[in-house]
Amino acid sequence: MVYVRKNVSKLTRTERRRFVEALLEVKRSGEYDDFVRLHIEHFRGDGDRGLRAAHMTPSFLPWHRRFVLDLENALRRVDDSVTVPYWDWTRDRSATSLPWTDDLLGGNGRPVDRQVMTGPFAYATGNWTLRARITNVEFLTRDLGRSRRPIDLPTRDDLNWALKDPAYDVSPWDSTVSKGFRNKMEGWGSSNNPWRNHNRVHRWVGGAMLGGASVNDPVFWLVHAFVDMQWQRWQRRHRKHRYAPAKPPGRSSTQYRRIVARNEKLPPWDVTPDELEDMSGIYRYG
Template sequence: MGIRKNYRDLSLAERRVFVGALRHVKLTGLIDQFATIHSSHFGHGIHQSSHFLPWHREFILRFERALQAHDASIALPYWDSTRDRSPDDPIWGDDFLGPFNAEWGLGRKLSEPPNLPTEDMVEANQRQTSYAEFWPGLERPIHNWPHSWVGGVMGRANSPGDPVFFLHHCWIDFLWARWQTNNPNAPFQESQAGLGLNDPLMQWPDRTPADVIDYRLLGYSYDFELVA
């Protein structure tokens, strides 16, 4: 089982493998296909709804598997934007995601308002005890603000065209997984008809939130589970 961890904890070798896989999915057009999928469903239930978290869990899982087809050792890393809040942080360095800005024409700004979320905001959201209260607070503003802060492609419907999208959404999934671990009996609650636990996810009619609700069954875990 792959362990998803903070990108800061990747070894130099792991960073090189990850960056190489990103270049591969760009050269083959795969990352652009992911951007198109996200863009085509942008206003149709994958945001501002109870399907926001399960849809993106499935989405980044499929991207992770595309990377693993290039190198099976890869586990998607995450970017914790409560800790890495500066354009000078290593995530934007020349040995990681920095060069993609110019190479792929991403137009990043790395300081656009609003600011990045804080640890206090995250912890307040983690204290919610129902899914109906948890997911809106996670999506707005904890999820939304980093999209705006990075700017460029990350602020548009085709945001998966910037690879930092996947590290950001891996962190959002990390926060959902952590909340699920602390609230194991909290049921999934639909925000409206057609967006329930057993309703199909946009793009994948054979997949539902029920299929992804237990992330451990999807073949990955998170580094927070390594802490005793």
């Protein structure tokens, strides 16, 4: 049966509570930290050697689609009424709006060290110690809006700028491309505008959301559900265009064996981008 991923602003109080309780149970079991470790392991950039599957690469979108689906399945094993909500950052744009409420994700970090002190994921609750991490900080941190050199969240125009591009991705298939929906959505920009869309949201949240261990902040899932929703919107708008590249780059290419083509396996799963293009039999967005 197809289930619905809701806008976080439309969740009932009961739905909020059940989502939080399922997240806390997955954390207690140790499984949540495995998700953090997996993301850290696959957080590789243009300058790193070897295959890039999760970032700065065409498979950014299918990789995170499968990643969110795996977390959602873990939540639904705890409570099958739960789905991952999405955060529409073009509408809920302040540090006090949803999802930053005490009954959901908690609020901003305190000025002295950016530690989140409110909500169910505050360190003081004893339920959310960061065990898989890239720093020595054990508590969740946020710097909503960035206290130094403040920035704004992406706008609806920023999304439309990405959505109107009919190409999925283009050579050289990395963070430097200026065309293609994938990088416009992922958000690697120019020196004048370095962060767009997804990347800008990570920067706006700040704290734990910066870097490979960003999964430690539960807002990660709400951000990527909204990114996934935009991919579905792009797919409906450009029905004749698909994931690219269709074939892997040849030996003469700088991207040889460094990116995942449409019908190649997407690490760490036994699945291809082609198999992840249509999720209509599993979930839809409401």
